[in-house]
Amino acid sequence: MTLDKTTLPTPIRIMVVEDHNVVRQGLVALIETESNFEVVAQSDNCDEAISQFQKHHPDITLMDLRLKGGSGVTAIQRIREIDIESKIIVLTTYDGDEDIYKALQAGARSYLLKGVSSEELISTIRAVHAGKSCIPTFVAQRLAERIGTEQLTGRELEVLRHIVQGRSNKEIAVEMHISEATVKSHINNLLSKLMVSDRTQAAMTAIQRGIVHL
């Protein structure tokens, strides 16, 4: 280590995945103000993020969950199939607890909200690069709350999506090729699992908790 102060140790190579151009370019500008951080790739969509990872194998991937052409969760899964050791930090706005769970399940090493300061972001990148898993208390709390929450089944989730679309029971029955009785059955089950008393509340909590997106 006989280096003068202008020679850098070996820069941390970073990929930034974020679908809002101005925000992504801002993040890149921000990161590159930091010495020995280098942005080696960036992308605004799911597929390109995967191919860019394949090509550059960055040390750290900074990823938003809302992307063009698929969820960031998909991108995380695919990237980990390429390299199980890949270090991914999710940096997103709060879109409900469901996404936190899914992203960490998929193998993200950290989950930051865009409300964090640049200092926190920088130190998290360093920590994750050093091999740590950096989970803020906010996220840990949400994660803990999710324990004990009953899971919706596949069909219940489908019905819930239709409810969010504003469909009636009859319409849902037709689209799912089942009887209206079955739809009612699914609705009764999902209402109690979500701990709400009608479809409007179900739709709103589905949005708030990020179980379905807009």
Added chain:
Amino acid sequence: MTLDKTTLPTPIRIMVVEDHNVVRQGLVALIETESNFEVVAQSDNCDEAISQFQKHHPDITLMDLRLKGGSGVTAIQRIREIDIESKIIVLTTYDGDEDIYKALQAGARSYLLKGVSSEELISTIRAVHAGKSCIPTFVAQRLAERIGTEQLTGRELEVLRHIVQGRSNKEIAVEMHISEATVKSHINNLLSKLMVSDRTQAAMTAIQRGIVHL
């Protein structure tokens, strides 16, 4: 004007208002890469934005609409009370047409989505600084579509908010100190104004169009 090339004409003085720290700091970093752009103030909330404007009188105010402690629309209104000539550019994610309308109504000179590139942002700042009103076609379309859409009355809007909260007609009646019949009346009116057929659809379109938030 006998100056060498390092001396700049007179920089455009900019204020950045955005509640996500990392995004705001990214924007600042991005803007300051541009020569003769200078960020003279920044804020993450409504009240501070107003006092910062009062103090610095920036040439351009770059403003997100989602802020801590009040909508950006409020901030725009207050700032224009201070200086009717103030040049405000809204830079936000798409939260429904209602916000576009309100922001321009309040006196914003441009309305950009965060999907724009840094080049577009820079050129818009220059255009607005030169006195132009720069409205992207996307925004113009949305604005045109709004013409002809019936306005909700104050009470109808109140009822709609309760619906979004998941309240029943009876609960709404109690909270608004009116009879359930009146609630039904308001609902019937707002359903036809929103061109939907039930409360769940009303709640969803209210969210999508940005008539009420989350």
Added chain:
DNA sequence: ATGTTTCTCCAACTTAAGGTGGAGAAGACA
């Protein structure tokens, strides 16, 4: 093999929600 979960469906019931038509009072505006 047996239990569990999920998905399917039914009947019958209660209640909430939505539709129709009308009407009186208050305020805004021309």
Added chain:
DNA sequence: TGTCTTCTCCACCTTAAGTTGGAGAAACAT
């Protein structure tokens, strides 16, 4: 003054939604 809108309320009716208590079949795990 008269008109318009908004807010308020009523009665009556229809239908959609939610509740209860089942039950059979398939898939899966122990």
